[in-house]
Structure formats: C-alpha cells, structure tokens
Amino acid sequence: MPIKKSTMKKCALLIAVLFFAISCKNQVKNEAVVYSNDFEKNDLQGITNGVIEKFNSTNVLGRYNNGNFSLVLNNLPKHDLVTISFDLYIHDSWDGNKKEPDGPDIWQMVVDGNVFINTTFSNDAFIAGNFTSPQSYPFNYPNNYNNPKTGAYRTDLPSACDTVGPKITSQYKISKTLNHKSSTLQLQCLDKLIQRNAANPKCDESWSVDNITVTTITL
Numbered sequence: 008m009p010i011k012k013s014t015m016k017k018c019a020l021l022i023a024v025l026f027f028a029i030s031c032k033n034q035v036k037n038e039a040v041v042y043s044n045d046f047e048k049n050d051l052q053g054i055t056n057g058v059i060e061k062f063n064s065t066n067v068l069g070r071y072n073n074g075n076f077s078l079v080l081n082n083l084p085k086h087d088l089v090t091i092s093f094d095l096y097i098h099d100s101w102d103g104n105k106k107e108p109d110g111p112d113i114w115q116m117v118v119d120g121n122v123f124i125n126t127t128f129s130n131d132a133f134i135a136g137n138f139t140s141p142q143s144y145p146f147n148y149p150n151n152y153n154n155p156k157t158g159a160y161r162t163d164l165p166s167a168c169d170t171v172g173p174k175i176t177s178q179y180k181i182s183k184t185l186n187h188k189s190s191t192l193q194l195q196c197l198d199k200l201i202q203r204n205a206a207n208p209k210c211d212e213s214w215s216v217d218n219i220t221v222t223t224i225t226l
C-alpha cells in the first residue's frame with residue numbers, strides 16, 4: 008500500500024522536531040559567574056588556609072609548599088555544569104616525575120572530595136634527547152611522560168625566591184568544566200612536593216594561584 012503524502016509530511020515534521028529537540032538538549036541556556044577573585048583586595052572570604060603574597064606585581068593566593076587551600080561556595084543558582092578556571096603558577100625548581108629524593112612533585116585539584124587533576128610539573132630545562140625530568144601535565148600522574156613545561160602559558164616569569172641556580176616560574180591556565188548540580192561547591196588545591204635535599208623547601212619549589220573564576224552553566 009502506498010504511503011499517503013500527508014503521512015510522509017507528518018513523518019518529516021516529526022523527524023525535524025526530534026532533531027531540533029536533540030540538538031537543543033546540550034545547548035547552554037544560561038551562564039552565571041558566581042565567583043571571581045584576583046586577590047587584589049586581599050579578599051579571602053570562603054577560603055580556608057588562605058595566604059596572599061605579591062608575585063610579579065600582582066597579588067596571588069599562596070605560595071604553598073606541602074600545603075593547600077579550600078574555597079567553599081554556597082547558595083549557587085540551579086545549574087547542570089560548573090566551569091572552574093584559574094592561573095596556576097609553578098615556582099622554582101619542580102622536578103616532575105623524578106623519584107626520591109627530588110620527587111615526584113605532585114599537584115592536585117579536588118572538587119567536592121573528587122580528584123579532577125592529579126599531576127606533576129617540572130621546571131627543569133628541556134634538552135633535546137635528554138629526557139631526565141619529565142612531567143605528567145597535561146595528563147595525570149603516573150605513566151605520563153611529557154617534556155618539562157608542556158602546556159604552559161608562560162615559561163619566562165621570574166623566580167619567586169631568590170636562591171642559587173636557574174630558577175623560574177611557569178604559568179598554566181587551568182580550566183575544567185564538570186557535571187555539578189549541588190548548591191554548594193568545594194574547590195581544593197594541594198601539593199605533595201618532595202625536596203629532601205633543600206634547606207628551605209618553600210624557596211626550592213612552591214605554587215600559587217590567581218584569577219579564580221567559577222561559572223555555573225544551565226543547559
């Protein structure tokens with residue numbers, strides 16, 4: 008039996024509606040910046056273990072060595088996803104995946120108790136063919152071997168601590184979008200730095216963050 012023209016039209020319309028509905032499903036309906044802090048006003052509200060230092064002419068949250076901070080946000084608007092962005096400064100002589108007594112130099116980002124980044128950074132000079140101090144970033148530790156400073160936004164910033172040796176700071180732009188619906192959010196950043204041979208550990212290697220932005224997204 009031949010299919011009626013009107014039935015075909017209805018089918019075509021139904022397919023079009025379904026296609027539209029599916030394609031719209033993951034489109035962003037609304038975005039709201041719920042937290043933004045450049046630390047220039049020394050604002051540590053909601054932050055546990057917050058310390059502020061001047062680095063490279065700007066206020067940063069840190070520096071930390073075998074330390075952590077925690078930011079808690081409450082009363083978030085209804086949302087489906089959250090984007091957390093910040094600058095991460097890796098100061099001085101991080102050793103990446105190296106073993107004891109130099110490393111591994113692990114850094115983590117944890118949201119609501121779940122580890123989203125578990126990586127290492129290396130500020131060693133990269134010499135072609137000399138793969139002595141790889142880092143895990145932009146992947147997780149272990150089992151990832153990238154050249155020192157892979158994925159860095161800048162690698163030419165000054166040392167945070169004036170000590171002997173070729174010390175630098177590298178800067179990374181961290182941005183993670185996560186499934187998140189709760190009205191509260193806890194962001195933790197922490198390190199497990201190892202520098203057994205350093206007289207002043209915080210001067211040997213440390214980290215800080217700046218320009219934290221948290222954006223909720225409704226689909």
Ligand SMILES: [Ca+2]
Pocket residue numbers: 045046047065066067217218
């Ligand atoms: Ca700042």
Ligand SMILES: [Ca+2]
Pocket residue numbers: 100101102109110111112200201202212
């Ligand atoms: Ca180290």
